[in-house]
Amino acid sequence: MPDQNLLNVLSLPEHAGLLSMFHEKKYRKKELIYHPNHGDNNVFIVKEGKVRIFLASNDKEFTLSILEPGDAYSTHTRAFTQALCDCVLLICKTQDFGQIMMQNPTFAMNTVKVLGDLLKNSFTIITNLAFQNTNQRMKEYLLSMAEDKGILCEKGILIEIGQDTGQVAMIVGASRQTVSSIFSEFCRLGIMERINRKTILITDLEKLKSL
Ligand code: HEM
Missing domain, CATH: 2.60.120.10 (Jelly Rolls)
Structure with a gap:
C-alpha cells in the first residue's frame, strides 16, 4: 500500500x-x-x-x-x-x-x-x-473509543480520549451537563474512573457492554 x-x-x-x-x-x-x-x-x-x-x-x-x-x-x-x-x-x-x-x-x-x-x-x-438515548450513545462512544484507542493495563482499559467533556458532548449530541452526569453515574457504577480531564480508565468493560 x-x-x-x-x-x-x-x-x-x-x-x-x-x-x-x-x-x-x-x-x-x-x-x-x-x-x-x-x-x-x-x-x-x-x-x-x-x-x-x-x-x-x-x-x-x-x-x-x-x-x-x-x-x-x-x-x-x-x-x-x-x-x-x-x-x-x-x-x-x-x-x-x-x-x-x-x-x-x-x-x-x-x-x-x-x-x-x-x-x-x-x-x-x-x-x-x-435509535438510542443519551446513555446508550455514551456507552457506544466509550466502546468505540476503547476499541480504537484503548490500552490494556493492570486496572482495565486506559483511554486517552483527547477530548474534554464539552467536546465529548458535541460528539454524542448531548449537553455538557448531561455528559458530565453520565460520566459520574458510570464512575459510581464502577464502570470507569476519570484519570484526568481527557483520560479515562474503563474498569469494567463487561458491565459497560451490558448496560
Ligand atoms: C478533486 C476535486 C473535487 C471535486 C471536483 C469535488 C466536487 C464536489 C461536488 C461537485 C460536490 C457536490 C456539491 C454540491 O452538492 O453542491 C462535492 C461535495 C462534497 N465534497 Fe467534493 N470535490 C473534490 C474534492 C473533495 C475532497 C478532497 C473532499 C474531502 C476530503 C471532498 C469532500 C466533499 C464532501 C464532504 C461533499 C458533500 C458536501 C455536502 O453535501 O455538504 N471533496 N464535491
Whole structure:
C-alpha cells in the first residue's frame, strides 16, 4: 500500500511542482477556518495541528471528523472547519486538487480514507440519533473509543480520549451537563474512573457492554 500521508508525498523532491500549487496559512487554536457558505472552492491539507469538521445548528454540534497532519478536506461542504490547536494548512483550488488526484493516486487514496472516516462517524451519529438515548450513545462512544484507542493495563482499559467533556458532548449530541452526569453515574457504577480531564480508565468493560 503506498504511503497515504500527503505531507510525505509532497516533501519528495520530484513533487516540488505539486507543492507550489498550494499556499500556506496559519490559524489559531479554536479559530473558525471555514463556514458552510464560504465563497472559495478549495481543498486543504493539514500541515500542522488538528482540525475539527462539524455540523452545527443553533444549539447542537456534531463532530464528523478530526483531521490530523497529512489529511485533506474541502471547503465546498455543509460542515464547519475549526482549528483544535494552532494549525497550518496547505490550501489549493479544488480544480487543481482534481488534476493532482488524476496524476497521483495517493491523493485519491487519502481522500477516500478521510471521507471513509467521516462516513463512519456520520453512520454512528445517524444511528445514535435515530435509535438510542443519551446513555446508550455514551456507552457506544466509550466502546468505540476503547476499541480504537484503548490500552490494556493492570486496572482495565486506559483511554486517552483527547477530548474534554464539552467536546465529548458535541460528539454524542448531548449537553455538557448531561455528559458530565453520565460520566459520574458510570464512575459510581464502577464502570470507569476519570484519570484526568481527557483520560479515562474503563474498569469494567463487561458491565459497560451490558448496560
Ligand atoms: C478533486 C476535486 C473535487 C471535486 C471536483 C469535488 C466536487 C464536489 C461536488 C461537485 C460536490 C457536490 C456539491 C454540491 O452538492 O453542491 C462535492 C461535495 C462534497 N465534497 Fe467534493 N470535490 C473534490 C474534492 C473533495 C475532497 C478532497 C473532499 C474531502 C476530503 C471532498 C469532500 C466533499 C464532501 C464532504 C461533499 C458533500 C458536501 C455536502 O453535501 O455538504 N471533496 N464535491
